[in-house]
Structure formats: C-alpha cells, structure tokens
Amino acid sequence: MSTITIEPATSDRFDDVQHAFDGGGDGRGCQCQWFTLTNAEFSRTSQPERRELFEREIAAGPPPGFVAYVDGEAAGWVRVGPRTRQPRLGRTRIIKAATQEPLDDDSVWVVSCFVVRREHRSAGLTAKLLDVAVDYARRQGARAIEGYPVDVAAGAKSPNDLFHGVLSTFTGAGFREIARPKPDRPIVALELA
Template sequence: MADIVISPATADRFDDAEHALSGGGDGAGCQCQWWSITNAEFNSTSRDERQALLLEEMAQEVPPALIAYVDGEAAGWVKVGPRPTQRRLPRTRMITQSTTEPIDDDTVWAVTCFVVRREHRGTGLNARLLDAAVAFAHDHGARAIEAYPVDTGVGTHPANELYHGVLTVFENAGFVETARPKPDRPIVLLDLSA
C-alpha cells in the first residue's frame, strides 16, 4: 500500500510542484496560472513568466495549492484558495451568473484545478487531494468551498478537460450542486460553517 502525504505547496517545494505539474496534461505549460491571472495576461505570458508567478504565489503566507506525495515522490496537485485571489473567477460569466455566494467574499474558497501524474491516475488521488483541500480551507477560515467540476456522465471529455475535477468526487466529499450553467458543468458547494 502506497504511503500518501499531502502538504502545502510552499516555495521550498517548488521543484516538487514542477514535478507534479509535468506528469501529463497542460500543467507544465499552464503552471496553474489559468485561474490566477486574466485571460489577456495568460495569453501574453510565456511559460517561464507563468512559472515565476507560481513561485511568487507559493511564497505567500497561505500557499495556493497542495501537493500529494506518493512514496515520497510528488504525484499530484490541487489548487485551493479564496475566490478573490483567483482573478479569473469573477470574470467568468458561467460562474458569476450562477454562483449562490457573493463573488468577492474571501471566506468562500474555490477548488479550481487538479493535476495527477499519469502513473498515479485511477488510484483515488483526486479524492485524497480534495479531502486535504477541504481541511486546508477550513483551517484557514473558509466558510464555504465552491468548485466547478465536470459531470463525466454527460457527453465525452478528453483527459485534459478534467483538470476542473470530476463531479462524483465532489459529491462523495459532501459537496452539493447549487447550479448547472451548462449541461456537463455544475457548480457545487460545501458549507463549512456547520
């Protein structure tokens, strides 16, 4: 049985973050900046510039993500933080028109990105990352957590599209669907105030 440890993505773990993000999909090029910067900024920055932005985020008092280690090797990543720090969220019509929470409320956190290296997919690591993200948000004062997963029961989805997370993983963690702005894209919420 694998030994799994999930730790905050702090600056001293930058090399581990890069390893986790480079295991397949768009993580290596995106550097988990899709939700952190505007569309115009994303399109005008290079991979190296996005990498520098990620390192700046990881050096903040509250890291922007968690890293999963499997038997000591960085194997996965989940982005979690207050919605206002994820600057693309208030610019995404699907979210702003459908959320049940004030978009500028910093007690509402968002889980927006998962990356699991190919060799660790299908092992339940996303569920472990989500559980750790919920605990991390709760420990840092979050009142609620919102997410924007893909409902894989509707249509077909390439693996690269699943970085949002899969609906069933969120449902199994107790999240409740609050809106469905697109047939395959629900918005889910977990109330941490209870």
C-alpha cells in the first residue's frame, strides 16, 4: 500500500510541484496561471514567464495550493484560494451568469485546477487533494467554496480536459450542483460556514 501525504505548496516544494506538472496534462505549460491572468495576459506570457509568476506567487504566500506525494514522490497538485485572486473566473461568462455568490466576495473560495501524474491516475488522489483543499479553505475562514468540474457522464473527455476535476469527485465531497451552463460543465458549491 502506498503512503500518500499532502503538503502546502511553499517555496521549498516548488520543484516538487514542477515534478507533478511534468507527469502529463498542461501543467508544465500553464504553470497554474490560467485563472490568475486575463486571456490577453496569458497569451502575452511565455511558459518561462508563467513559471516565474507562479514561483513568485508561491514565495509571496499564502500557499495557492497543495502538492500530493505518493511514497515521497510528488504526484499531484490542486489550486485553492479566494475566487477574487483568480480574476479570469470573474470574467468567465458561464461562471458570472450562474454563480450564486458575489464575484467580489473574498470569503468565496474556489478549487480550480488539478494535476495528477499519469502513473498515479485512477487511484483516488484527486479526491484526497480536494478534501485537503476544502479543509484548508474552512480553516482560512472561507464561507463557501465553488468548483467548475467536468461531468464525464455527458461524454468522454481527454485527460487534458479534466484539469477542473470531475463532477463525481466534487459530489462525493459534499458539493451540490447549483447550475449547469453547459451539458458537461456544472457549477458546484459547498457551504462552509
């Protein structure tokens, strides 16, 4: 049986997050900056620039997410934090139209991104990362937390399309569906306070 630990993404773990990103998906290129930048800003930045932005974000704190380890090897990542710190979300039409929470409310957090290395997929690591993210949000005073997962029951998706997480992981953690702006893209929420 593997030993799984999950730790905050701090500067001393930056290389571990990078290792998790290397294992498949878009993590390496995106550097988990997709939601922190506008579309124009993201298009203007190179991968090395996004890596530098991400490294500075982690160094500045608080941790923007968590890194999962399987038997000591970095295997996964989750981004969690106030929705206001991820400005693209507030500019996304389907989220703006469907969320039940004010877009400028710092007490509304979001779990926006997951990365799991190929060799560790289908082992429940995403669910463990989500549990830690929710617990962290609660301890930091979040009133509510949202997610924007993919409903794989609505049609097959490539692993690269699942960086938002899948609906069953969120509902398994107690989130409820509050809207479905697209057939495969529900919006889910969990009240924490």
